[in-house]
Amino acid sequence: AQTVTQSQPEMSVQEAETVTLSCTYDTSESDYYLFWYKQPPSRQMILVIRQEAYKQQNATENRFSVNFQKAAKSFSLKISDSQLGDAAMYFCAYRSPNSGNTPLVFGKGTRLSVIA
Amino acid sequence: NAGVTQTPKFRVLKTGQSMTLLCAQDMNHEYMYWYRQDPGMGLRLIHYSVGEGTTAKGEVPDGYNVSRLKKQNFLLGLESAAPSQTSVYFCASTKGRANTEAFFGQGTRLTVV
Numbered sequence: 001a002q003t004v005t006q007s008q009p010e011m012s013v014q015e016a017e018t019v020t021l022s023c024t025y026d027t028s029e030s031d032y033y034l035f036w037y038k039q040p041p042s043r044q045m046i047l048v049i050r051q052e053a054y055k056q057q058n059a060t061e062n063r064f065s066v067n068f069q070k071a072a073k074s075f076s077l078k079i080s081d082s083q084l085g086d087a088a089m090y091f092c093a094y095r096s097p098n099s100g101n102t103p104l105v106f107g108k109g110t111r112l113s114v115i116a
Numbered sequence: 117n118a119g120v121t122q123t124p125k126f127r128v129l130k131t132g133q134s135m136t137l138l139c140a141q142d143m144n145h146e147y148m149y150w151y152r153q154d155p156g157m158g159l160r161l162i163h164y165s166v167g168e169g170t171t172a173k174g175e176v177p178d179g180y181n182v183s184r185l186k187k188q189n190f191l192l193g194l195e196s197a198a199p200s201q202t203s204v205y206f207c208a209s210t211k212g213r214a215n216t217e218a219f220f221g222q223g224t225r226l227t228v229v
Contacts, residue, residue: 009156035218045206045220091158103149103174104208104218108158 002027002094006107013082014115020067021077021110023092031097034068034075035104039089048090051075079112087114118142122207122221129197129228137192137224139207145219147210148190149174150182152203153223159206165190197228 003026013019025034036048051059051068058066063083067076079086092107123138139148146167151159151174161174165184179201181193190209194201207221 006158043204043223045208045218047217050217103161103164104159105161106151106159108156 002029002032002096002105004092004094004105004107006090006092006110008110009108010111010113012113012115013079013086015082015084017082018078018080019082019112021079021090021092021112023075023077023107025073025075025092025094027073027094027096029096033095033097034066035093035095036064036066036075036077037091037093037106038086039091039109040085040087045091049077082114084114084116087112120207120209120219120221122205122224124224125222126225127227129194129226131197131199131228133197134193134195135197135226136194137205137207137226139190139192139209139221141188141190141207141209141219143209143211143219144187145209146187146212148184149208149210149218150180150190150192151206151208152176153206154203162192162205197226199228202226202228 005024032053034051038046038048049061063080065078089109091109093104096102120141149164150162160176163182165171168187171182183191205224208218210218
């Protein structure tokens, strides 16, 4: 079974600085999908960014980008120009493509604090 | 477009009581999931459904039952609540393809005393 590991329970960053959240995963599949979700204090789960394993190019969404290292099974999230609104729990998630019904497998999350 | 709606948002139960959490989605998604979120544990899958009339067990199914009688609704039942079931419960839905976004409800905070 696939597993997702987020080794940083908590991180902090100064406003306007850059922070990187780590995520590693374990899988025997060659094709799969990876996601980062943000959960602010409102509890709502918000998709930040997604990456398809067959794509070599790292995904980017405005201030959010990933460093996808397939051989190392690493999928880190970089937040540039951090803002107070970025403070939240961040979850890394994996999904297998082998059948469309497979659920998302989540890591335990990283709580990000942004210091003004 | 409401997306995924969970009912109720908050609930306090006494040990041994039963209750049903309702998840409704209006996106015509085939797949629906129930997760629980506990501090330091991330989101863990309880049960899921790949279509109307079908359900399957996830990682932590004990003490829960589910039903998917209608495509748009996915019910999570607790027959005899225990304090260990105190948690925040999330429902999610997806289309068939694995690269598509999962849409989540706003969560239900359940406390069992």
